[in-house]
Amino acid sequence: MIEARNLRNMTISSTPLMGQENTPLHTIDGVGTGFEGAKPRHQVAFTPNPLATPLRNEADAISAPHAQLSHTPLRTPLRDNLAINVGEKDGTDTARIAAQRTLKANFRNLPKPENNFELIVPENDIEPEGADGSNIREEDATERDARLEQLKQKEEQRILARRSLVVQRDLPRPAIVDMVTLLQRLNINDGRHDIIDDHAWHLICTEMAHILHHDSIAHPLPGTNKPGAEQSTYEFGSDRDIGKAKDAIHAELASTVGFPNTEPDQLRHGLYSLSESEALDESTSWAALRRQLLYSPTARTWVTPESLPPQERTTGYDHLLMDERELMVKDASKAAKAEKKLDVTLGGYQARSQSLYKRIAHAFEEYHALKVDHDSFSRLRHQEDISGPRRVASLKEEVERLEFRERLLQARYSGLEVDKNDVEARIVSLEEKLMAQAEAVNQAHLAELDGNL
Secondary structure (H helix, E strand, O other): OHHHHHHHHHHHOOOHHHOOOOOOOOOEOOEOOOOOOOOOOOOOOOOOOOOOOOOOOHHHHHHOOOOOOOOOOOOOOOOOOOOOOOOOOOOOHHHHHHHHHHHHHHHHOOOOOOOOOOOOOOOOOOOOEOOOOOEOOOOOHHHHHHHHHHHHHHHHHHHHHOOOHHHHOOOOOOOOOOHHHHHHHHOOOOOOOOOOOHHHHHHHHHHHHHHHHHHHHHOOOOOOOOOOOOOOOOOOOOHHHHHHHHHHHHHHHHHHHOOOOOOHHHHHHHHHHHHHOOOOOHHHOHHHHHOOOEEEOOOOEEEOHHHOOHHHHHHHHHHHHHHHHHHHHHHHHHHHHHHHHHHHHHHHHHHHHHHHHHHHHHHHHHHHHHHHHHHHHHHHHHHHHHHHHHHHHHHHHHHHHHHHHHHHHHHHHHHHHHHHHHHHHHHHHHHHHHHHHHHHHHHHHHHHHHHHO
8 A cells, every 4th residue: 555655646746857846755664665566675776876985894994994985986097197196006105205296396496477567557548530530439229219210200201291281281172083074174274374374384283183183092081982002103303393393482472472582481471461451352262262163963073053054053952961961960970979978988977966966955955944043043042132131120120029028928927927816815815714704603503502402
């Protein structure tokens, strides 16, 4: 049973290499059992340790008293070529002593160290210089990250600045751009030959159409028919050319309006002042033109009323009405969802508000009732402060009057009691006289009777 228990413990326990402790083994009287057979054995052969020093018996100690005690079985062979240790070659101490003397003499003949070292430390660290004479040093990681971040921000600003002003300022623009229809509408001959050259007008219209088409692809609006993976083929000019074009437009506009040699901000303020003073014609603004146009459902754009038949006008109005209704439905659904979210978010606050409102109303009612009681008792106290002394004075007068009557009645009672005592004394004396007279008469009568006999 002990053998089976030991075997089970060794099976379920982890090896000591996994960080566990050695498996505890059970023994009988300090003697363990083996596992090489079914029959248990009483002596366990341990693994021999080649570093263990073997024990010496007394005979060996007596026969070899100066034997070396550090020898171990399976030891490394001793190599003493200089014969410094105990004599292994000839077995005598004379060779060892001679070898030691020779070695010491050789050590004495070695040259002594001079120790004349000179250490030169530079006063200042000289940094390497570049071609322009500036010091070259390794860039710090923080400075490098800041520089890269600054370059990234500049690149993003440059990319954002290359967008059209319509996109930058979020101005109204068409969601669907048809290049052919747009160019046809823009190149209509409407009498601009006196103002601008036909070729220049054609270039302006083409460039504007390309920019609108690029914005509809690169910066799409809701309702566009352009796929998301479509790429625009429009190529912007260089920053230098765009800058020159902006300067030329600014100079032309400033000279036309009457503000030459002005900055863009000053020109903008001047145009605002002219607009406020009605120096510019507001009939050319989109707000004024919008009221004169009608929506075409087939072309999906705003056109003049003359170009639309009555049936398409009605269809356009119906389309605009449906758009407004859909917008109202969307806004209503958004509002309903927002209300649901607010109910979820503010439900606890509303319940808490209602409970607090009820508590406040109940507290106000109690306060009102207590205030009425307080005012009533305060008014009563004020009245009592006025009427109390008067009632006390009248009660005092009544008490004094009753005390006076009591004294008078007590005096009268005393006189009557004296009179009563006098009358009772006279009555007693009269009764005694009558009794004496009656007794005398009775005696006389008895004497008469005795005399007659």
